[in-house]
Amino acid sequence: MEIILLFLLVFMIIGSIIAIETKNLLSSVISVGVVGFSLSIIFLMLGAPDIAITQVVVEILILVVLIRATITTDNTAIEGPRDTFPFVSSLIFFGLFLMFAFFAVQELPKFGEPLMKVSKEYLRTGAEKTGATNIVTAVLLDFRAYDTLGEATVLFTSIIGAFVILRRKGRKGKAETDSEKFGILEDEDIKQNFEGF
Amino acid sequence: MILYFLSMVLLVMGLYCLIAKKNIIKKIIGIVIIEYSINLFLVLVGYRSGGVAPILVKGMQVEELVQKGVDPLPQALVLTSIVIGLGTLALMVALCLRMYEKFKTFDMSKINTLKG
Amino acid sequence: MDRLEQEIRDTSKGMTPIVKTIVRFVMGIIVIFGAYVILYGHLTPGGGFAGGVILASAYVLLTLAFGKEMGLSKMSNMAASILDNSGALAFVLIGLLGFTGGYFFYNFLPKGEPFQLLSAGSILLANMAIGVKVTASVFAIFMALSIFGRIIYKAAEGEERESEE
16 A cells, blocks of 8 residues: 555656656646646545545646646747756755655654544544534535635635736726627637647 | 655655746646645545545444544545635636736746846 | 537537537536536535536536637626626525524534435535535636637737737
8 A cells, every 4th residue: 555655656756857847838737737647546545535536627627727828829948048046045945844854754643543633523423413424525514614615715816816817908898798808809719729739 | 754755855846846947837837736745745644544535334333434534634624725726726827828928938037137 | 409510510610520529428427427526525525626626627628629609608707707706605605594503604404314415404505505616716717718818829929919098
């Protein structure tokens, strides 16, 4: 079990290295897909099917959105020498970070033996108190519904923010079509956009 | 132990990409990788060896679930955080498309020198 | 059905007829699965967030295969915004209705028998509200990004847009 997890984690790290260091943006985006799908397999093995389902679908949507951002642009690769100061300073910082992380990780409970002081109570009383047999949903929507309300607010705010950024001009004019709002010409076809898919 | 440490290594990869790369899309990819590593770390901490998913099925006693179930609390928090990640990613992509429309480039160093 | 056939054979927009035909069969299955994941979120793996994203991905698939007009005819941008807002409002309303039992987010409905669909009180309603909200917001953000991408396409070609006013 741990061996397979180790293998998948190393696979994820290799995928992330490729995603970071490739010149071509499209291959880099696809390598992010490698990391995400391995992550969903790991979630499935760790006994979290809820998260695994969500991660698979969200990963596909993330790929679509990122490809959307890269495919319409020409200069995908950026030439030029690498800046030395950010490179060296970040390497020093990450060395220190990993050293402290190594000592901090020793203090955590061992893998496979969590503390679960509160969670045992959730597991014991969740089904009879809320009526939901999926304890994750019981925690999400009953015991800790305030958290879910906060997260829904964050999602709402980010969507509103993206709309405000993407909209071309304010709601003053009378012609309220998409082309007016987003500033596009009518005669252009959507096919132009999706020919790369 | 080694699994926790490897997820920290993944976080460092994302941080490096966020700091040292000049392309904005690469920076967004770094943020996505950081998000993945934190989600993975939270779920790893809640795992119990030989554990089952925290879902009561028919014919299963509650006491059995208490003995064997994995921690449902980090799972519930990570579940929302994944969807939030999609929303913030869309916000970031929208911002960087706007920047591309204005400056015609994704290069951070060029955008810095242009001064609006 | 004739209109759909024409839509499939029309190669001027969207992808090839092969993709369109397969999308036509798969679309309904995806929508049913998403609705199942939302409705049975308190009994089996899933819930409002997962099911909402699955439903949104069905619409994204339709838009990618058939083009923008088909996606907008199923759910316009305005409808998506209204659904988004009403989902968020419904979730807050479910929380506020808990005050009938004493506190915010109190499970005010009867619990019912375990392993039944109508069993977990207000959790089912909250799951549906969150599902509608996530579906609408993810679909709306995808449509906004895909419509906006065209400006970038023109900018990359070097054509300067004339500024408004």
